[in-house]
Amino acid sequence: MAVTLADVAARAGVSAATVSRVLSGNYPVAGATRTRVMRAVEELEYVVNGPASSLAAASSDLVGILVNDIADPFFGIIAGAVQSELNGPDGAQGSHKLAVVCNTGGSPEQELTYLTLLQRQRAAAIVLTGGAVEDAEHSAALSARLQRLAAGGTRIVLCGRPPLGPALPGQRGPQGHGELPVLTVAFDNRGGARRLTEHLLALGHRAIGYVAGPAERTTTRHRLEGHRSALLEHRGGPVREAEPLTVHGGGYDRSSGYDGALELLRREPRLTAVLAANDTVALGVCAALRDQGLRIPEDVSVAGFDDLPFSADAAPALTTVRLPLHEAGARAGKLALGRQGPPPGGVATVRADLMVRDSTARPRTD
Amino acid sequence: MAVTLADVAARAGVSAATVSRVLSGNYPVAGATRTRVMRAVEELEYVVNGPASSLAAASSDLVGILVNDIADPFFGIIAGAVQSELNGPDGAQGSHKLAVVCNTGGSPEQELTYLTLLQRQRAAAIVLTGGAVEDAEHSAALSARLQRLAAGGTRIVLCGRPPLGPALPGQRGPQGHGELPVLTVAFDNRGGARRLTEHLLALGHRAIGYVAGPAERTTTRHRLEGHRSALLEHRGGPVREAEPLTVHGGGYDRSSGYDGALELLRREPRLTAVLAANDTVALGVCAALRDQGLRIPEDVSVAGFDDLPFSADAAPALTTVRLPLHEAGARAGKLALGRQGPPPGGVATVRADLMVRDSTARPRTD
DNA sequence: CTGTTAGCGCTTTCAG
DNA sequence: CTGAAAGCGCTAACAG
Numbered sequence: 001m002a003v004t005l006a007d008v009a010a011r012a013g014v015s016a017a018t019v020s021r022v023l024s025g026n027y028p029v030a031g032a033t034r035t036r037v038m039r040a041v042e043e044l045e046y047v048v049n050g051p052a053s054s055l056a057a058a059s060s061d062l063v064g065i066l067v068n069d070i071a072d073p074f075f076g077i078i079a080g081a082v083q084s085e086l087n088g089p090d091g092a093q094g095s096h097k098l099a100v101v102c103n104t105g106g107s108p109e110q111e112l113t114y115l116t117l118l119q120r121q122r123a124a125a126i127v128l129t130g131g132a133v134e135d136a137e138h139s140a141a142l143s144a145r146l147q148r149l150a151a152g153g154t155r156i157v158l159c160g161r162p163p164l165g166p167a168l169p170g171q172r173g174p175q176g177h178g179e180l181p182v183l184t185v186a187f188d189n190r191g192g193a194r195r196l197t198e199h200l201l202a203l204g205h206r207a208i209g210y211v212a213g214p215a216e217r218t219t220t221r222h223r224l225e226g227h228r229s230a231l232l233e234h235r236g237g238p239v240r241e242a243e244p245l246t247v248h249g250g251g252y253d254r255s256s257g258y259d260g261a262l263e264l265l266r267r268e269p270r271l272t273a274v275l276a277a278n279d280t281v282a283l284g285v286c287a288a289l290r291d292q293g294l295r296i297p298e299d300v301s302v303a304g305f306d307d308l309p310f311s312a313d314a315a316p317a318l319t320t321v322r323l324p325l326h327e328a329g330a331r332a333g334k335l336a337l338g339r340q341g342p343p344p345g346g347v348a349t350v351r352a353d354l355m356v357r358d359s360t361a362r363p364r365t366d
Numbered sequence: 367m368a369v370t371l372a373d374v375a376a377r378a379g380v381s382a383a384t385v386s387r388v389l390s391g392n393y394p395v396a397g398a399t400r401t402r403v404m405r406a407v408e409e410l411e412y413v414v415n416g417p418a419s420s421l422a423a424a425s426s427d428l429v430g431i432l433v434n435d436i437a438d439p440f441f442g443i444i445a446g447a448v449q450s451e452l453n454g455p456d457g458a459q460g461s462h463k464l465a466v467v468c469n470t471g472g473s474p475e476q477e478l479t480y481l482t483l484l485q486r487q488r489a490a491a492i493v494l495t496g497g498a499v500e501d502a503e504h505s506a507a508l509s510a511r512l513q514r515l516a517a518g519g520t521r522i523v524l525c526g527r528p529p530l531g532p533a534l535p536g537q538r539g540p541q542g543h544g545e546l547p548v549l550t551v552a553f554d555n556r557g558g559a560r561r562l563t564e565h566l567l568a569l570g571h572r573a574i575g576y577v578a579g580p581a582e583r584t585t586t587r588h589r590l591e592g593h594r595s596a597l598l599e600h601r602g603g604p605v606r607e608a609e610p611l612t613v614h615g616g617g618y619d620r621s622s623g624y625d626g627a628l629e630l631l632r633r634e635p636r637l638t639a640v641l642a643a644n645d646t647v648a649l650g651v652c653a654a655l656r657d658q659g660l661r662i663p664e665d666v667s668v669a670g671f672d673d674l675p676f677s678a679d680a681a682p683a684l685t686t687v688r689l690p691l692h693e694a695g696a697r698a699g700k701l702a703l704g705r706q707g708p709p710p711g712g713v714a715t716v717r718a719d720l721m722v723r724d725s726t727a728r729p730r731t732d
Numbered sequence: 733c734t735g736t737t738a739g740c741g742c743t744t745t746c747a748g
Numbered sequence: 749c750t751g752a753a754a755g756c757g758c759t760a761a762c763a764g
Contacts, residue, residue, distance in 0.1 A: 002518060004757060015735045020759060030733060045514070050486040051426060052757035054417035055740050062466075062487075070449070070467070071442035071675075080436045083469050098483050100428075101436070101467035103449050117464050120416040121428075148411070152368060254679060283679040290681070309437075313620060313649040315656070315681035370741060381751045386743060396749060418741035421756050 003044045012040035023048065054122060059153075061097045063336060064118040064126040068106040072252070072280070073308050074325065078129050078159060081329025085337065097124065097337070106130075106214075106251070108138040115145050118154075125155035125336035129329075131219030132161045150181035158184040159332035160323075162218050163347050183335045184347040185328050189219055192321035192352030193226030196275060196303055199319070199354055201234050203362050205273040205301060210246040211260030211285055213277035220248070220277065223305060227275060245271075252277055257284025265292060272300060272363035279304035279311045279320055286314070286359070297361035307355055316358035324350050369410045378406035389414065420488060425519075427463045429702060430484040430492040434472040438618070438646070439674050440691065444495050444525060447695025451703065463490065463703070472496075472580075472617070474504040481511050484520075491521035491702035495695075497585030498527045516547035524550040525698035526689075528584050529713045549701045550713040551694050555585055558687035558718030559592030562641060562669055565685070565720055567600050569728050571639040571667065576612045577626030577651055579643035586614070586643065589671060593641060611637075618643055623650025631658060638666060638729035645670035645677045645686055652680070652725070663727035673721055682724035690716050 009016040014033060021027040022037040029037075040046075054060040065082050067075035079101050086097040100123070102114040111128075118126055126149065132139070143164055150156050158164070163184040200208055210227055213220035224246065247263045249256025257276055261284070264271060274289070276282035282304030286296055294300050296316055304311055307322035328350050334340035375382045380399060387393040388403040395403075406412075420426040431448050433441035445467050452463040466489070468480040477494075484492055492515065498505070509530055516522050524530070529550040566574055576593055579586035590612065613629045615622025623642055627650070630637060640655070642648035648670030652662055660666050662682055670677055673688035694716050700706035 002757095005759095006757080016758075017736080017760085018734060021734085024759085028733060033733080047482060047485050049421070049488065049757050051417040051420035051488060052740095053759070055415070055421050055742085056757075056759040058740065058759095060417060069442075070436075070446045071439050073437050073439055073442070076435075076437035076439070076442050079467070080469050083436070096479070096483055098466055098480075098487065099468065100464055101445070102465065103446050113462070114464075116413060117462055119413050121464065122415065122417060254675060280676075283676060286681070287679045309620060310646075310649060310676050313653050315652070368741095371743095372741080382742075383744080383752080384750060387750085390743085394749060399750080415741050418756095419743070421758085422741075422743040424743095424756070 002049070003046050004049070005046075008037065008040045008044055008046050011044060012037045058122070060122045060124055062118070062121050062123045063097045063099050064114070064121075064123045065099055065101045066104055066111060066114055066126065066128045067101060068104055068130040069252075070101060070103040073310075074252075074278070074306055075129055077308075077325040078329035078332075081326040082127050082129075082159070082333040082336070085330050085333025085339070106133070106217075108133045108135065108142070112138075112141060112145060115142075115149065119145075119149055119152070122152070123149075123154050125157065127157045127159055127332050127336050128161060129159045129332075130161060131213075131217040134216050134218055134221065146182060155336050155338060156182045157332045157336045158182065158186075159328055160185070160187050160219075162186055162222070182346065183342050185332045185335070186347055186349045187219075187323050187328070188349055188352040189222035190226035190229070192305065192323070192354070193223040193275075194230045195226075195352075195354045196305070196319075196321050197227045197230035198234075199356060200273050200275070200301065200303070200360065201230065203273075203301070203360060205363050207268055207271050207273070208245065209261075209264035209268065209271050209274045211257055211264065211274060211276045211281055212246055212248045213252050213256075213281070214250060215248045223277065249277060249281060252281060254280055254284040254287075257281035257286075258288040259284075261285040261288035262292075265289075273360070274300060274302050276302065276304050278306045279308045279318060282311075282318055282320070282359075283314065297359050299364065301360040301363070303360055312357065314359070319357045319360040320355050322353045322355045368415070369412050370415070371412075374403065374406045374410055374412050377410060378403045424488070426488045426490055428466050428484070428487050428489045429463045430466045430468060430480070430487075430489045432468050432470055432477060432480055432492065432494045434470055434496040435618075436467060436469040439676075440618075440644070440672055441495055443674075443691040444695035444698070447692045448493050448495075448525070448699040448702070451696050451699025451705070472499070472583075474499050474501065474508070478504075478507060478511060481508075481515065485511075485515055485518070488518070489515075489520050491523065493523045493525055493698050493702050494527060495525045495698075496527060497579075497583040500582050500584055500587065512548055521702050521704060522548045523698045523702045524548065524552075525694055526551070526553050526585075528552055528588070548712065549708050551698045551701070552713055552715045553585075553689050553694070554715055554718040555588035556592035556595070558671065558689070558720070559589040559641075560596045561592075561718075561720045562671070562685075562687050563593045563596035564600075565722060566639050566641070566667065566669070566726065567596065569639075569667070569726060571729050573634055573637050573639070574611065575627075575630035575634065575637050575640045577623055577630065577640060577642045577647055578612055578614045579618050579622070579647070580616060581614045589643065615643060615647060618647060620646055620650035620653075623647035623652075624654040625650075627651040627654035628658075631655075639726070640666060640668050642668065642670050644672045645674045645684060648677075648684055648686070648725075649680065663725050665730065667726040667729070669726055678723070680725070685723045685726040686721050688719045688721045 104110040304320040311318040470476040670686040677684040
């Protein structure tokens, strides 16, 4: 039914091989032949059969991008950046890669399922974004699957998630030579959270609540660790009292922030500041505080994390930690295409800058 | 290198055909054989070669989703909803489809490019989301490409974009029988904008500014038409004066709102209300007004469109028009998979409900 | 520079 | 219910 290479070849009066060569453009072909072929292609409106060429060439132009929540701009920005790198450096015709954005919903099972699907498609590369679930069993399964994919020629890049633990001995590659098959673009979540907490401490806050993300995620843990380390350093001892002022939300969403803030207020009515797992959670926190008749920042300071576009426009503008999402995604995209040499140690860490805006201020002194 | 069907067949002591039948599960196979095959599959960690099976079966399990801006939750929500419909109705094993989310950046060329890429992959279905660019040449090219895709067996669904004009005579299908090949889930942008404007009018506003989206998009035009029709009806005549109070932003983004509001204020300092192209633009409008020392809604009322999650949490909570994005995406997904019969006329229109919140109030009476 | 010749790995009649 | 065999449409040696 559809027009095939052979049809084009017949029309142009050449062999199928020649047409293939013209189309892929990686082989010398006489100018006259080339134009003749191209004309036949146009006249017939020929479109390559992807599956057939992938099968024959044992390669595909699909690149997988795994995200926890596609409706969250955090992931949208990263995915968009990765995708923007996928079209040839100079907009070259042939080098078009197709991004397959997979929405795992943060579920480990879905993550594995999608990896299987991508393996089935013989994806050229896969970028896994966002924090990982910390579960020994899942980590092992994930790691194994990733190793197999890498062994099959699929490039693997982690973006915004911590590097994989060292490969088990004898598992790192067919030849066992030291090259890590999995590259990482990591966020400095610890450092960012530490600086944010230090900022609050410097303003004079002492009763600081923290609405953390889901307990089992690496991002949650790292940000919390940064927060705790700042408190610890400031007090010069283990932070026992900090514990009760941390609540874990069910997700990185608005309602977790709302509920979390209420819970925090119940535990410690004299709270003067609340740190949120991210900007979206912070918005929920703000809503809850306002509903309780508290002003921001006069009564309670609030800070987020990520610096998503809407944060600067919130009222009051949100103090937060800026993560260079676009830059990180672009970097991951380049690494995925092998367009950029691997960073030292296979891990690139991008900075996390404190953005002080209007939602944080000195605590009331009454 | 990779393990193939033949390997599995050998291990299970059956023919390749049998393994294929077990795996696709669409053909009677003896229970004992089936378990034997499954065991071999597990032991060998066999993963089907997608390209090969697509080639042989002349079909693929890829579903394309075209979005204008993947970083915008408007599209993220729709894409996520479509995707959630892609895994079998009951989570069935075999029916896994892979969503290919393509970020066109609103560019007609990119749109066409991605359609070619998807055609190359022989995508099972394609969902085009968001408003279309109104340009005769592009519309024709798009329509032609879509018809060809549909003719090739790819299901096409439009979500949040108006239905395609009627197919040119003799172009609608090989047989020419009346069935429309392209299904549509449309938003009631006109009605929503009209109701929103009526709300403002009812509050007593007369100097209403409008920060529209990019001029050439259908969504922009429809919302503007709804707005104008409400004004017209109210004044009982053609709205000549309304014209100067409309500015077009360069995009559906925050800065368009900011700049647009400033421009509006310059043209009409006595403005008492501003309608924005969407919620994101509205946030920019709010920021600009605040920067000018104006209070919302005391000095100026502001309203958005879409009702994205952050809108309810804005300060003040944004009056807007709620579009059932998730529902629409899910509907589109079902239609794309042929899991739901086509709506009458091939077009389903989803409602657009007015959400009155705190950013609109009666104008000052001084 | 171009044509010929084998497959890539799977699905699918068609026989048994 | 199972096997044998014939491609699906393209690419990649290998000759010329």
